[in-house]
Amino acid sequence: MARMTPPAIVILGAGALTTARRIQALYADSQVHGLQGRVEADVSYSELGAHLRELYARGTPIVALCAAGIVIRCVAPLLANKGAEPPVLAVAEDGSAVVPLLGGLAGVNVMARVIAAALAVSPAITTSGELRFGTCVLNPPEGYALADLGQGKRFVSDLLAGESTRIEGEAPWLDDAQLPRSASARLAIRVTPRAWSGRDDELVIHPRSVVAAVSGAGAGAGAGAGAEIEARVREALDAQGLAVLSLAALLASSEHMADQALAQAAASLNVPLRFAQTHPEDGERPSERPSNLLHAALRIPYETLHDDATSGVALAVAPLAIDPDTIGRARGRLTVIGLGPGSADLMAPAARAALNEATDILGYDTYVKMAGPLRADQRVHGTDNREEMQRARHAFELASMGRSVVMVSSGDPGVFAMAAAVLEALDAERNAQWHAIDLSIVPGVSAAMATAAQAGAPLGHDFCMLSLSDNLKPWTIIEKRLRHAAEADLVMAFYNPISRARPWQLDKALDIVREYRAATTKVVLGRDIGRPGGTLRTITLGDLRSSDVDMRTMVIVGSSTTRGFAKNAEGGEWIYTPRWYE
Known part of the structure; x- marks a missing residue:
């Protein structure tokens, strides 16, 4: 059955961390959310009320280790639809009390009992039916x-x-x-x-015990095709007296895996979309006989109640609820994400969501470790940093098997990272299964953006990003681009500025830039920005030496208009490039 959304375990200070970790051990892939500046946790937040409301609005179960009244006041403005609320619990910091607050129809009392048992206390359940009958009759199990x-x-x-x-x-x-x-x-x-x-x-x-198989007829035939498929399925269910809520999955031929109309129909019916591969019989295309799809996808006893070649819908009814994960296979998914510069609070929520849903995670070993915490059931495929194309092809092979794959990059995946390698691999491949995969790219905070934000706004006007590595392009091209960028008076962000294999290239690049820029030009050096021990330094172009830089340093060379001024309180400078030219 579908996996429960992992709860967010929210704490205010270090005193609750021990209890939070005990609760975290009960739920795979759950994370501890801590107040920034007070406690080191998996996820940091800056304001409790706003954070709790955001979690609640996303439907994330909440276990808040603080007073029940605080939680109630925080989420009160959102209490509109009782049938749609996620579980919300308040737990004492020392684990001495577990109080279910919201989500009686979403299993909050079940969560309360599980957490209370782990903490060796009694849950404070007040629901009348639950107390009288020992269960919530209105909250049937998954399926x-x-x-x-x-x-x-x-x-x-x-x-x-x-x-x-x-x-x-x-x-x-x-x-x-x-x-x-x-x-x-x-x-x-x-x-x-x-x-x-x-x-x-x-x-x-x-019981979700009905599977609707649909042929490809009409799929993808315009903006209303998804609604047309949905209508055919609803008509078939209604003709047999079956409830739409009894539908476990929508099934289609794998040749239509990339058909958006099918995805829209499944979403409207609120069921998973699964696919089966059939073989033609008697010269007929398999898509013309949806009952063939049922035969190919279902491995349990079932009864066919509806098999209409005209409407292109066949219905199968099983004796018990069906786990949709056992029906055919899902459309494979490959999501290329950027982790940002390294700090968990700078990772895009969409990137974390993709990691949470992934079955397989690929990437350079160092970046995969940064992506954690990961679940024990997730497969990790860490590789050397130079194996980009092999890694991309491996990701497509896994996704073509119906798996949900995440390709991890640092920073932004489209900036000197894996998004280009993934698209290059797909562009060179004529395998239809690869092209049917649901491919998406989630942006991240690049090293240049993270460094610029800490310094102020050195990228406030026109700028360019240049990699000084000649592993994938000749040095002559790098020199040409450096010269043109310097002559155009662009702010320049240097990636891969120096390494043991090419210690001379940064000095050569600086010599070119100095032909066009004054020695007083502002330069920002950001090393490991967003990671523990990160440092930020401002220097001038005249004073900059290659010994000031290593491979983990982002170098931002200002334009002729880039300027700086002293910070009032903490010292140092604000560096910015005005949005105008004199």
Whole structure:
């Protein structure tokens, strides 16, 4: 089944860190969020209220190690839709109390029991139905969906008022519940893929046990193709009296893996999109017979209730809820991300989200380690820094198997990093499976941008970025570009400025720049900016020597208009390039 979104464990100070780490051990891929300047954690934040509201709005479960009142006041402005709220818990810093606050229909009481058991305390559960019956009847397990929340509340109210119930269908999670049961009860809990009739004497829970296979007919045929596919599936379900909430997955032929209409239909139906490879029978294309897709993708007993070649939809119904991960395979995904300069708070949220969802993570060993913490079930493929094309091809091979792959770069992946190598590998490959992969590139904070931000705004006007490494281009090209950039009076950011293999090249580059720039030109040197021990230094072009720089230094050479002035409090200079020319 789908993996639960890992909770954010939010603390205010170092006193809560021990308890937070104990809770973190319960949830794979969870992270401890700490207040910046007070405690070192996996993720830092600057203001508690804004951070909690952002997490809540994203649907992230929250375990806050602070007073319950603080948490309530922080998220109160967002409390609008009870059916859509994520779990929110308050836990005492010393672990002596666990209080579920929000998310009763999202499993908050289950979380409270798990955390309380680990901390050897009793959870402060106050939900009436939960206390009386030992479970939340309105919160079925993963793979099951409540037909109607309003009816569910009325049903539980009747049970609390003294009514009894019977259970029709398979509901093993209710075996140990202390429900008032009677074979002749007026009320019934029905577990069925059939649509709810609207009766007020039953609580209907739908197992996600139906798979809808669709042919390629009409897929990709314009802006409304996704809605057209969705409508065909809904019509087929309605014709068989099946609930849309009983749908476990939308299934299509792998030849349509990149079809956006299918992705739109699956998103509208709120189900995963899976793919199967079939073989033609009797000269027919497999896409013309959606029942072939069911046969190819399902490895469990099922009943075909609908197989309409005209509409291009076939429905399979299994006896129990189906794990969508066992149906065919997913569309492979390759996401190229930039970690930023190294500090966790400078990593784009989209990059962290991609890492959280990844099955495989590739990159230079050093950068992969910076990407952590990672889950134990994630495969890590660390390589040498010079194996870029091999790494890119490996990523496509993994993604073509239906895996979710992340390619890690430092800084921004499109700036002297892996995005270009990935696209080069794809451009040279005619493998249709590679081109069907869902490829995306997530930007990051580059070393030049991070260094410039600490210095002030030296890149405030026209600038260029140049790599002084001649591993992939001849030195003559570097010299030509240096000369043109210097003559054009561009601010220049130098990547790979010096190494043991080429200790002379920075001095040669500076000699060229000095032909066009005054000795008083401002130069910013940022070493390991965004990482522990990072340093920032301002110097002039006349004073700069290659001994001031190593491979981990970003060199920003100002233009003729770049200037600086003293900082009032902490010392040093603000460096900036005005946005105008005299």
